[in-house]
Amino acid sequence: MIQQQNSGFGHESTAGEVLAGVDLSGKLAVVTxxxxxxxxxTTRALTNAGAHVVVPARRPQTAAEALGGIADVDRLDLGDLNSVDDFTERFLATGRGIDIIINNAGIMACPETRVGPGWEAQFATNHLGHHALVNRLLPALNDNARVVAVASSGHFLSGIRWDDPHFTTGYDKWEAYGQAKTANALFALHLDRLLPTGSHAYAVHPGSILTPLQRHVPHDTQSELGWITPDGSLPTGFKTPEQGAATAVWAATSPYLDDHGGxxxxxxxxxxxxxxDDMLTGGVKPWARDRASAARLWALSAALTGLGA
Incomplete structure (x- = not known):
């Protein structure tokens, strides 16, 4: 595991433990x-700490049933820029300010899928949709706001394919996922440079966790990768969902990060x-921390979405 520095938390900490004693009353968070x-x-922990949470979801009825009234739900399909526009227009019209945005939604290792103007779905959903969403919501950010991009050690699998980011030839579902996760990290790195003083952006690796994110990975493949154990126990080094949500809520709230923007x-x-290259151990690869690449990706994303130029 990564050796702790000074945060007081670690690999086994849960989101509830991270937010114990943190008062988010009066704060508004958007969690995709x-x-x-x-x-x-993540939503449960933020709500329990007093925050009002808005959950944009592609399937709002399903989201509302799962949340049981603890958060507001609205419709958002990150793979459709018109949907991003519609959601942000509805939100901005309310006049509410935002203290926390957590770009949590994503897809992993899906079959080759095209969305919008032919964009590769993982890059479009995991990165471009969030790029558009945050840029549209920037006017609503309160002072000292935080934006958290949920990346992953999946970024080990690929940097940005500058010559063909949409995999117009030779689609590889894992390389596409890796590119999208690298994009999440680079997005936060560059966004932090653009936010007003006091506001920050961060990228987080939540750890290895079994969630519905793996729905496109066959059971046999998960077993071969060691994600599934014969007795159904948690694989060595894996986290529970409660532990997996901890780093995102920590990044969204911890004063320890005030001097570590991006x-x-x-x-x-x-x-x-x-x-x-041990993805279970994690850490961050240099291509996910390169400021020149972050600026280049921002320019590419702005050209594709028409936002953030």
Missing amino acids: GGYSGLGLE AYCQDCDLARPAED
């Missing part, structure tokens, strides 16, 4: 995908550089 897996635990975090702490 905040009704399933890590997102649901940081990549893991196990409720600053991540160390990855020493090898």
Whole structure:
């Protein structure tokens, strides 16, 4: 595991433990995908700490049933920029300010899928949709707001494919996922430079957790990868969803990060550089921390979405 620095939390900390004693009364958080897996635990923890949470969801009825009234639900399909526009227009019309945005929603290793103008679905949903969402919501950010991009050690699998980010030839579902997770990290790195003084953006690796995110990975493949154990116990090094949500809520609230804008975090702490290719150990690869790449990705995303130029 990554050696702790000074946060006081670690690999086994839960979201509830991280927010114990934290008063978020009067704060508003937007959590994409905040009704399933890590997102649901994130929403619960923020709500229990007093925050009012808005959960934009592609399936609002399903989201409302899962949340049981603890958060507001609205419709948002991150793979459809018109849907992003509609959601943000509805939200901005309320005049409410935002203290926390957690870009949690995502898809992993799906079959080749095209959305919008032919964009590769993982890059579009995990990155471009969130890029558009945050840029549209920037006018609503309160002072000292935080934006958290949920990345993953999946970024080990690929940097940005500058010559063909949409995999117009030779689609590889894992490389596409890796590119999207690298994009999440680079997005936070560059966004932090653009936010007003006092507001920050961070990327987080939540850890290895079994959630509905793995729905596109066959059971046999999960078993071969060691994600599933014969007796159904949690694989070594894996986290529960409650533990997996901890780093995101820590990044969204901890004063420890005030002087570390744009940081990549893991196990409720600053991540160390990855020493090898062991994704379970984690850390962060250099291509996910490169400021020139972050600026280049921002420019590409702005050109594709028409937002953030």
